[in-house]
Amino acid sequence: MISLKDKVAIVGMGCSKFGERWDRGVADLAIESAYEAYEDAGVGPQDIEAIFIDQMYAPVGGLAAAQVADALKLSNIPLIRNENFCTFGHIALFEACMAVASGAFDVVMALGVEKLKDTDYPDLGAGRGMNPVTEARRTAPGSFALIATRYFEQYGLSYEEGKQTIGKITVKNHHNGMFSPRAHFHKELTLDQVMPAPIIATPLGLFDCCGNSDGSACAIITRADNAKAFRDDPIYVKGLGVAMDTMLPHQRPGFSWTSFDALKTSSSKAYQMAGIKDTRKEIDLAEVHDVSRSRKC
Amino acid sequence: MLYASTTAPYAEKSQAGFATTAIDLKYTIHTADFGSSARAGTSALKAALDAVASGSNARVIVIAADCPLGYPKSDLEQIAGDAGAAALIAADDLVAIYRESFSLNNEILDNWRNSGDKFPHSAESRFAKDEVYNRAVSQAIKGLLSQVDLKPEQISKLVLATQGLRDSSKIAKHLGFAPERLSDPLRLQVGYCGAAQPLLLLANALETTAPGDLILVARNLARGRPLESYNRFLSFRDILEAQPGEPFRTVPSTAGYWRDQESLLRFHGSKCTKCGTITTPMNRVCPTCHSKDEFETVRLSDRKARVFTYSIDNLAGRSDDPVVVQTVCEDDEKTRYYLLMTDFDKDKISIGMPVEFTFRKVYVGGNYINYYWKCRPAANAEGE
Structure with a gap:
């Protein structure tokens, strides 16, 4: 190239x-x-x-x-x-x-x-893959959560520890969003708000998904x-x-x-x-x- | 392959052909469908026995399956159970020998479903059962006994498939069979299961019979996950309508489904003949060594695997069953599978957990049922 x-x-x-x-x-x-x-x-x-x-x-x-x-x-x-x-x-x-x-x-x-x-689709809809049958229920959070679950396993993190790690990134991202006037979300979050949020796809909670x-x-x-x-x-x-x-x-x-x-x-x-x-x-x-x-x- | 059902998924379409593909039998066999009444199970069995006896076929498999559906809160709903059973009929290598049959035809409106009806109707039971049906069964048994010149006390096991809870014991008693000779009707474990019932009970009798026993048939329990509510049962059976509008982005195709049936229905994978990599669904180009069209097909449905990673998505399913478990699992040959998990307890899923494969309905899309394989927790901890 x-x-x-x-x-x-x-x-x-x-x-x-x-x-x-x-x-x-x-x-x-x-x-x-x-x-x-x-x-x-x-x-x-x-x-x-x-x-x-x-x-x-x-x-x-x-x-x-x-x-x-x-x-x-x-x-x-x-x-x-x-x-x-x-x-x-x-x-x-x-x-x-x-x-x-x-x-x-x-x-x-x-x-x-x-x-x-x-x-009107929640999280871009299911069936986001290439095959309507084998990937019928493939969603973005469910797919990326496959990575998180394995990450915790590979690096020996408990579910709580792993979720905290992800939560800290979420807090940081929302903070950075405050600097962009055109960002979707303008809201500071704390780890205490992020951790108990409803789970979308384990271990990703509401604030962990875009x-x-x-x-x-x-x-x-x-x-x-x-x-x-x-x-x-x-x-x-x-x-x-x-x-x-x-x-x-x-x-x-x-x-x-x-x-x-x-x-x-x-x-x-x-x-x-x-x-x-x-x-x-x-x-x-x-x-x-x-x-x-x-x-x- | 003979398939019998009164509640098959399609009102018009060969179920035998479909089942033949799902259980991975060869393309060149004769298939036929039996239906219309719960007697379809024994009708198919008789046809298979005749076919083998005549030499027309050397081996015939009979599958009977039913999911009887009663009106909500009806007697039928309470006594019904879903079941499938199969019998392999052949001339050698036998576990049981077929001696004789006796048939009796009796025109009656006892249980019927009009075209387009979802639920069956039934006649007053004192008329339909006590007066006509049970009497006809008794006559058939008497006729058979006299044909083979045997008495009730010479029969080790009587397999009686009846709809009512007490009908089988009533008939057995009436004919002079000792209560212990009546094979377990599996009322509490399964219930009334239509065309599948005689085959299921016969299979159960065979498993608990000693060599040399005589069995008389007058007409393997699956594992599942208990439903948490009656409402869930009603919506799974399409009696209560689930909220429509599933967010599918991909559109199924009948031609695509037909083309991919070896992967989707037979659950075959491709094994690269150059490097041995197995992939499922099948791939023409090997992801490891890039060989093109250098593969043999391998059957994967009987394999066991372990969960490599998973996610529990609380929103991806249908409105009445929203939790979806996406699973990546791996077998002993390091083959990877991407499947949905079913029959799970969401608090007991973990990496390394043994799973097995099971053929399931995935969803209705394109106005037809899309079937594929799912994984489920293995029958025991070792996955054996």
């Missing part, structure tokens, strides 16, 4: 408010983030040469990207969608960066949007050598790493359930590309995706 280091830059970002946005649809959420990104980058719809759009659940006919492009009235340009569940926003950015780095386009948009609250949010985020990406034409302080992409594991590690002999190769592979590729040798010294801020606290362990 070619190195992307300092080849592309983000010149505009937009982000909607996240939460239960009953009065806003997919189109509204996409417009919210896209127009903020246009303004931030000082560009308009006419400047966008390709759009990388991601929406995992497209309740209307499975049409995810087309819905968004139509709302933004972006036509006659390539429209590309991916389907990588919780990572699809990252993958949209990855695709956009690769497209610009390849020289195919100069200015592209990466946009992620999800409208979960129109479909809320179901509606929201959207958007980035405008361009060539690094042209970024200063848009603004004085572009964000240069230093490293990107992507790795897909499998939807069904369940059937892989010897799988530990406590460590995922794709996590290590993707981050080490990004570090390598960026030239990061000592993460503790060189990285100031880590944003870690966390649909269920057990994944953060």
Whole structure:
């Protein structure tokens, strides 16, 4: 893979408010983030040469990207969608960066949007796998709890000790959410509130599972050598790493359930590309995706 | 393979073909369905005996299964039980020898279900049972005894399948059978189980019979989890409607179900012929060595395994049964299984716990029943 280091830059970002946005649809959420990104980058719809759009659940006919492009009235340009569940926003950015780095386009948009609250399903619904029979009752909390249960076993934690560990991450995450005006939840929690919360899927309680949010985020990406034409302080992409594991590690002999190769592979590729040798010294801020606290362990 | 039931899952569809697949018999056997009345069990048994006696078939398996459903709070509901029983009929390697049969046909509306009815109707029992049915059974037994020239006292065990609680002892007494010759009707353990009853009671009699005994049939208890309430029973039987709107994201397909039947119904896995990795459901490309289409199928349904990890999800199930246990288990060959657990006590699930596999209804989707295998706590702690 070619190195992307300092080849592309983000010149505009937009982000909607996240939460239960009953009065806003997919189109509204996409417009919210896209127009903020246009303004931030000082560009308009006419400047966008390709759009990388991601929406995992497209309740209307499975049409995810087309819905968004139509709302933004972006036509006659390539429209590309991916389907990588919780990572699809990252993958949209990855695709956009690769497209610009390849020289195919100069200015592209990466946009992620999800409208979960129109479909009324608790925790994204059951049957989230690939087979309607063998994975009929597969849910997000139930699946990620498989990791937690095994983690406790492997590291010799009692249920209470393990649950406390997860609870502390929950408290920290809610605290961090206070710094983001557009976060779904703005509420400090204490361990005493987290621990006795109703169990969703053992050992994950109510606060250990992510809320179901509606929201959207958007980035405008361009060539690094042209970024200063848009603004004085572009964000240069230093490293990107992507790795897909499998939807069904369940059937892989010897799988530990406590460590995922794709996590290590993707981050080490990004570090390598960026030239990061000592993460503790060189990285100031880590944003870690966390649909269920057990994944953060 | 002959299948008998009056309460089979589908009103129209071959159950015998389905059961043949689920118990992993070969494709090239003759299958037939028997139904319409509780006598279907003995009708299928007779057909099997005739088929083997005539030389038409060398080995015939007869399966009878019923889940009799009475009106809520009715007598039938209280005396009924769900059961399945099977008999293998052959000309050699026998545990019991079939001597004679005697049939008697008697047209009567005693128990019937109109087309489209959920619950059966029954006639006044003093008429239907005392006057007609029990008398007919007595006549059949007398006819058989006279045909083989035997007297009641020469019969070691009398297996009597009757609906009423006391009918079998009444008939036995009337015909002059000593009370201890009447085989245990399993009233308290199972109850009235329709077409399955004669086969079930026969199996029970055979297990408690000495070589040389004579058995007369005039018409293995499963483990389960006690239901915590009568309401739960009613909703499981679709008498009380459960809250609709299950949050399924994936849509079942009849063609997909047909294509995947070797994995889904027979519970076969694929064993890589290059590296030996076994996966279930079956995989064309080996997850270990990436060999393509280099596998043999292996039967996994009889294996035992242990829980590797699990989660108890309080919200993933149907509204009347919301708790779902997702389980990853591992057998002695390190094969991994991802299955739902059933018949569990949620306070007694742990890593390392022995489990066995059981064929179950998973859910109704696409207007048909999606069956697959689940795991359940093993019969004993060693998982043997």
